[in-house]
Amino acid sequence: MGSSSLGKTLLPPAWHERLQSDRYPISEFARRLFLPLLKPGMRLLDAGSGRLPEQVLRGELLATGAMLETLDFLAGEGVDHVADVSDTKLPDQGYDAILCLQVLEHVTHPQAVCRELFRMCKAGGHVMVSAPQSAWLHNLPYHFFHFTNCGMRQILEEAGFEVLVLEPQGGHFALLAGMNHYTCRVLESIMARKGNPFWYKPVRLALRLWYGLLLKSLYLWLDRVFFWEGNTQGWNALCRRKS
Numbered sequence: 001m002g003s004s005s006l007g008k009t010l011l012p013p014a015w016h017e018r019l020q021s022d023r024y025p026i027s028e029f030a031r032r033l034f035l036p037l038l039k040p041g042m043r044l045l046d047a048g049s050g051r052l053p054e055q056v057l058r059g060e061l062l063a064t065g066a067m068l069e070t071l072d073f074l075a076g077e078g079v080d081h082v083a084d085v086s087d088t089k090l091p092d093q094g095y096d097a098i099l100c101l102q103v104l105e106h107v108t109h110p111q112a113v114c115r116e117l118f119r120m121c122k123a124g125g126h127v128m129v130s131a132p133q134s135a136w137l138h139n140l141p142y143h144f145f146h147f148t149n150c151g152m153r154q155i156l157e158e159a160g161f162e163v164l165v166l167e168p169q170g171g172h173f174a175l176l177a178g179m180n181h182y183t184c185r186v187l188e189s190i191m192a193r194k195g196n197p198f199w200y201k202p203v204r205l206a207l208r209l210w211y212g213l214l215l216k217s218l219y220l221w222l223d224r225v226f227f228w229e230g231n232t233q234g235w236n237a238l239c240r241r242k243s
Helices: 006-010 013-018 024-037 058-063 110-120 149-159 172-192 200-225
Strands: 043-047 067-072 095-101 121-132 162-168 234-240
Touching: 013 024, 024 058, 024 095, 024 121, 024 162, 024 234, 043 058, 043 110, 058 067, 095 110, 110 121, 110 149, 121 149, 149 162, 149 234, 172 200
Parallel strands: 043 067, 043 095, 095 121
Antiparallel strands: 121 234, 162 234
């Protein structure tokens, strides 16, 4: 959709973040359940962090006083360890807490990743994992799996974790909000193939206003009023390695 954002231009930062229907449920879950577990001096790993622009919670994680390390399979700004998240070579039980957000869909062996997270987590430590149940194709060709709540619980428990909380990333209407955002991207892509005729910019603005702002806002409101998790975007899990 380009680098500009209509919501970012028109709305206060908190409102704009709330409209990021695919990201907000993950960040909100982390703020409510994961960040309060972090204490100064704890060793914290963001496994599959991406590079600096993708580390949306980095500032809040550092603000806890925890010693943050990041890991990704691609080197870049903000990446401390370059490794396969299923075989990191990092120490056994080296971390008090671990994040692994929206990573499992991009790996060929998600069970092996969960076992590696368990190996690196200290006894009594906590791990937050998130993964989609429904999402458009992205980061191709590295997009392999989606997960139901049953599938998420199974691979985490098989790895050895105790699953403390397993929550949906919004309900049916939040999923529709995300689909509207992507509808805008699809229509813009189709129009761009026509060589940007004179009507492209006003039509693109209208699409962003309708699909990316107004209709998305309506669906997010409906999600709060008529919540149903059976058709969610994905799942967030808070786990613990038992002492």
